[in-house]
Amino acid sequence: MSELTVCADAELAARAACAQIARALKEARAARGVAHLALSGGRTPGRTYELLSPALESWRAVELWFADERCVPAEDEQSNYRLVAQTLLEGTRIAPGQVHRMEGELGPAEGARRYGQALRERLDASADAPPALDVVLLGVGPDGHVASLFPGHPALSATAQQLCVGISDSPKPPAQRITLSLPLLRSARAVILLASGPEKARAVAGALAQPTPKLPASLLCAERLTVIVDEDAAAALPDATRRARAGVHPTRRGDV
Numbered sequence: 001m002s003e004l005t006v007c008a009d010a011e012l013a014a015r016a017a018c019a020q021i022a023r024a025l026k027e028a029r030a031a032r033g034v035a036h037l038a039l040s041g042g043r044t045p046g047r048t049y050e051l052l053s054p055a056l057e058s059w060r061a062v063e064l065w066f067a068d069e070r071c072v073p074a075e076d077e078q079s080n081y082r083l084v085a086q087t088l089l090e091g092t093r094i095a096p097g098q099v100h101r102m103e104g105e106l107g108p109a110e111g112a113r114r115y116g117q118a119l120r121e122r123l124d125a126s127a128d129a130p131p132a133l134d135v136v137l138l139g140v141g142p143d144g145h146v147a148s149l150f151p152g153h154p155a156l157s158a159t160a161q162q163l164c165v166g167i168s169d170s171p172k173p174p175a176q177r178i179t180l181s182l183p184l185l186r187s188a189r190a191v192i193l194l195a196s197g198p199e200k201a202r203a204v205a206g207a208l209a210q211p212t213p214k215l216p217a218s219l220l221c222a223e224r225l226t227v228i229v230d231e232d233a234a235a236a237l238p239d240a241t242r243r244a245r246a247g248v249h250p251t252r253r254g255d256v
């Protein structure tokens with residue numbers, strides 16, 4: 001069953017997500033000597049990335065990946081890489097070789113092919129099961145999309161061998177994107193879904209309800225999913241769901 005953390009506001013949700021990511025990275029590094037982290041774009045996670053930079057005493061052996069990217073140049077203001085560079089990378093002495101940018105400028109098909117190859121090379125992929133990222137931070141759209149996996153999109157049917165998919169018809173601009181596939185997201189050891197604001201309430205409730213391709217967030221692996229939201233994004237959750245899943249309730253700035 002997925003875990004739910006409801007915070008009083010977006011700042012506390014960002015702090016809770018930062019704490020969860022830092023904890024998971026340290027555990028992965030201690031267990032396997034390396035930690036693979038994949039990050040999303042959008043407006044929500046920037047504060048978490050700012051907090052995350054000083055949250056690890058060292059970024060040694062952390063490999064940074066992306067959950068999705070827009071097919072724009074790295075310096076474009078729509079670039080997820082640019083968001084992470086400005087919020088996380090600037091304050092973090094992480095070696096360039098540990099940062100794996102999705103090459104959006106190559107276009108969806110070639111960019112996805114090359115990224116899938118990079119993932120296979122760096123992660124221990126077996127013949128039939130996708131490799132396991134250690135931590136994936138996802139936002140969620142009002143329609144329930146995660147990364148660049150949109151409701152009812154054929155990309156949701158990618159096989160376990162397809163680690164990365166090119167998208168040419170994203171309903172969220174820009175149309176051309178690269179995204180990790182659902183099998184790869186589902187094989188991650190820990191997925192954190194971070195959402196704030198009333199416009200996410202329906203998607204958050206859907207993410208914790210019955211799995212359906214109409215709401216991709218609901219297709220994530222519940223056993224390894226932590227949903228971190230503010231009260232506004234929790235507003236559509238049935239009381240029973242909140243009671244059954246709610247974990248930590250950081251309501252004061254000192255809680256996280």
Ligand code: 6PG
Pocket residue numbers: 040041042043044045067068069070080138139140141145146147148172
């Ligand atoms: C992207 C993101 C996307 C995002 C959601 C939520 O590239 O657009 O990865 O999946 O997480 O659309 O976006 P906001 O955080 O801006 O609401």
